[in-house]
Amino acid sequence: MRRITVFTPTYNRAYCLHQLYESLKRQSCDQFQWLIVDDGSTDHTSELVSGWMEEGKVQIRYIRQENQGMHGAHNTAYSHIDTELNVCIDSDDYMPDDAIEKILDYWSRHGSDKYSGIAALDAHPDGEVIGTSFPESLKSSSLFHLYQRHGVRGDKKLVYRTALTKEHPYPLFPEERYVGLDYKYYKLDERYELLLMNEVLCHVDYLPDGSSRNMLMQYVRNPQGFAFYRKAMMKLPLGGFAFKLRHAVHYVSSSLMMSNRRWLRESPRKRITLLAMVPGLLLYMYIRFKTKGASAARGMNNDYSVG
Numbered sequence: 001m002r003r004i005t006v007f008t009p010t011y012n013r014a015y016c017l018h019q020l021y022e023s024l025k026r027q028s029c030d031q032f033q034w035l036i037v038d039d040g041s042t043d044h045t046s047e048l049v050s051g052w053m054e055e056g057k058v059q060i061r062y063i064r065q066e067n068q069g070m071h072g073a074h075n076t077a078y079s080h081i082d083t084e085l086n087v088c089i090d091s092d093d094y095m096p097d098d099a100i101e102k103i104l105d106y107w108s109r110h111g112s113d114k115y116s117g118i119a120a121l122d123a124h125p126d127g128e129v130i131g132t133s134f135p136e137s138l139k140s141s142s143l144f145h146l147y148q149r150h151g152v153r154g155d156k157k158l159v160y161r162t163a164l165t166k167e168h169p170y171p172l173f174p175e176e177r178y179v180g181l182d183y184k185y186y187k188l189d190e191r192y193e194l195l196l197m198n199e200v201l202c203h204v205d206y207l208p209d210g211s212s213r214n215m216l217m218q219y220v221r222n223p224q225g226f227a228f229y230r231k232a233m234m235k236l237p238l239g240g241f242a243f244k245l246r247h248a249v250h251y252v253s254s255s256l257m258m259s260n261r262r263w264l265r266e267s268p269r270k271r272i273t274l275l276a277m278v279p280g281l282l283l284y285m286y287i288r289f290k291t292k293g294a295s296a297a298r299g300m301n302n303d304y305s306v307g
Contacts, residue, residue: 252280
């Protein structure tokens with residue numbers, strides 16, 4: 001049985017998915033399977049993947065579903081993964097040739113039920129680490145504390161124990177396609193730390209059609225998903241006042257976006273939310289101004305890569 005699943009949510013990315021496929025063919029260790037969750041693509045993704053499956057170079061599982069957004073594709077992936085570990089590699093990214101080998105070797109030497117998995121580095125295609133590396137003296141940490149306490153910056157690659165990622169599924173909201181993936185990761189942070197590996201496991205190419213380039217439109221298209229995420233962040237026992245206030249500001253903005261009159265009653269931090277009322281209104285007005293003329297574009301969209 002393979003020890004790790006590489007899973008890839010994809011939506012209309014047939015034009016770039018081959019780069020990841022080629023990197024998986026080059027892996028120095030073949031103890032993995034590739035799970036592709038096609039989130040309702042309308043391009044030739046299915047034909048492309050069928051050809052790769054016929055080649056037999058990589059063990060591939062292919063699941064096609066109606067469009068649910070990145071978080072919905074993650075839900076589907078986690079419900080089907082049966083290996084001990086899993087790692088998400090986005091459709092516009094690829095892995096160094098020894099990435100699988102490094103993951104399995106590191107987990108074999110250091111992994112245990114004490115940890116939720118491994119945090120490692122992402123890099124640009126030229127090899128430059130995105131953001132910062134981990135402090136050399138730090139062997140493990142929650143994801144939350146990496147960013148909030150230890151000053152780590154930039155996207156990181158997360159390898160999780162599959163049994164844990166089946167917990168805390170992302171909610172699906174009608175006509176919406178976005179919930180912050182950090183919701184699940186921070187819930188796991190409440191019970192476990194991640195082992196830290198200062199090795200690059202993924203090369204990231206931020207494409208123009210990725211969601212990191214279209215975030216303001218996502219606020220307009222997915223106010224329920226954003227409000228849910230912001231409430232979850234305010235509930236976290238890990239964050240301080242400034243952290244909760246920032247999320248309260250965004251919660252107010254998203255509540256206004258969906259005309260929710262119960263926003264204060266539904267807030268888990270009512271006093272902080274009251275403090276956030278004016279800046280939340282200003283943020284709402286700013287988003288509306290910046291997305292004027294495009295705000296009606298709700299529902300299925302291709303704001304898909306989260307980098």
